[in-house]
Amino acid sequence: MRWENQSSVSEFLLLGLPIRPEQQGVFFALFLGMYLTTVLGNLLIILLIRLDSRLHTPMYFFLSHLALTDVSFSSVTVPKMLMNMKTRHQSITYAGCISQVYFFIFFACTDNFLLAVMAYDRYVAICHPLHYTIKMKPELCIFLVTGCWFFSCVHGLLHTILVNQLSFCAETTIPHFFCDLAAVLKSACSDTSLNELVIFTEGGLLFIMPLSAILGSYICMLATILKVLSIKRISKALSTCGSHLFVVSLYYGTIASIYFFSSSGKYTGKDIVASIMYLIVTPMLNPFIYSLRNKDIKCAFDDFVRAKVFS
Numbered sequence: 001m002r003w004e005n006q007s008s009v010s011e012f013l014l015l016g017l018p019i020r021p022e023q024q025g026v027f028f029a030l031f032l033g034m035y036l037t038t039v040l041g042n043l044l045i046i047l048l049i050r051l052d053s054r055l056h057t058p059m060y061f062f063l064s065h066l067a068l069t070d071v072s073f074s075s076v077t078v079p080k081m082l083m084n085m086k087t088r089h090q091s092i093t094y095a096g097c098i099s100q101v102y103f104f105i106f107f108a109c110t111d112n113f114l115l116a117v118m119a120y121d122r123y124v125a126i127c128h129p130l131h132y133t134i135k136m137k138p139e140l141c142i143f144l145v146t147g148c149w150f151f152s153c154v155h156g157l158l159h160t161i162l163v164n165q166l167s168f169c170a171e172t173t174i175p176h177f178f179c180d181l182a183a184v185l186k187s188a189c190s191d192t193s194l195n196e197l198v199i200f201t202e203g204g205l206l207f208i209m210p211l212s213a214i215l216g217s218y219i220c221m222l223a224t225i226l227k228v229l230s231i232k233r234i235s236k237a238l239s240t241c242g243s244h245l246f247v248v249s250l251y252y253g254t255i256a257s258i259y260f261f262s263s264s265g266k267y268t269g270k271d272i273v274a275s276i277m278y279l280i281v282t283p284m285l286n287p288f289i290y291s292l293r294n295k296d297i298k299c300a301f302d303d304f305v306r307a308k309v310f311s
Helices: 021-051 058-087 094-127 129-135 138-164 181-187 193-227 231-259 269-292 295-310
Strands: 011-014 091-093
Touching (some): 011 094, 021 058, 021 269, 058 269, 094 181, 138 181, 138 193, 193 231, 231 269
Antiparallel strands (some): 011 091
16 A cells, blocks of 8 residues: 655545435435534523523533533534535545544533533532532633633644644545544554554543543532432432433443444444434533423523514
């Protein structure tokens, strides 16, 4: 096979989704509908939080950033996937692929950090309710969100620079529907040991730390609830944390099934389905998960609709 460095490779070939040609139209319509639902649902959440003063609290401040991240996360890969399905042209430029690697890592990491920050917010609300307004000051909330975006940016930039140093063979094929970091590394013709070492150490640390913070927060919340067994308190805790816990389980469960529990070194149909879950399904479900179990957002939506109708 002929060797070429990264500067002379103009494009990669994405194998896309493992579906038959006659099914392309059905899946295109399905994924387009899901993507539009994701965008409209999350933007509606951001708009309601912005317009309704009752939602100007730390919890909804973090939720608005999570919604923005979900829209951006899906937009990194889904539009390109839909365009490839429509045109039947599976190629992606080198610059486009590197951009997907960066923004995918960036927004995935931001999601990871924001879920940990939201868990801390719920911990303070349940374990220290009397000191909540003192502990969760606006300055701290802004600092936490800024930290999420900053460290995610650095994390994505580190891996993207390392990928950009690799060499790729001519007519490189990526066995996925987008430029996933692991799939790109498997397609490289040069040594990827440094990339894998950084993923295992730095990437693993940034995955484990937020997850540990989330688990630690919920353990402390559970211990606090069990000290005073009260139906009212348990109901309040479930309404406060149920949505977040469900999103965390969905997010980490799908990622773990791909990157930690995959049985082989090659991408399988199950891995592709899991990728669709956390790239398309999870961001689409988040607005419904948070709104269906949240009276404040329901009231804000009702007021918003009434205001638009009567105006």
